[in-house]
Amino acid sequence: MKTKEHDQIVETPTEARQAKPGPSILMLLAIGIGLVVLILGVVWLIFFHQSISG
Template sequence: MAARRHDQIIETPTEARQAEPGPSVLALLTASTGLAVLILGVVWFAFFRT
């Protein structure tokens, strides 16, 4: 568990590395948003196009 010393949080290297690595979250968000837009576009063309 992280210790506090003079209003600073002191962590071991193992505790500090437990965060999610950077760009993978952005790539997942971008891919899932793009896929959702694609699916909604297909549904719109299939059912609501006049």
């Protein structure tokens, strides 16, 4: 239970760890990897695909 000591709120360690959930780390990782794959695919098409087929 939150208590107030010397104009400061004091919480137990369990209460202090209970933050509001933010964006999903798994979703952030998936989007990041997807963007990297997309960028590398575009780079491959621009630089390497032309030299192989031409």
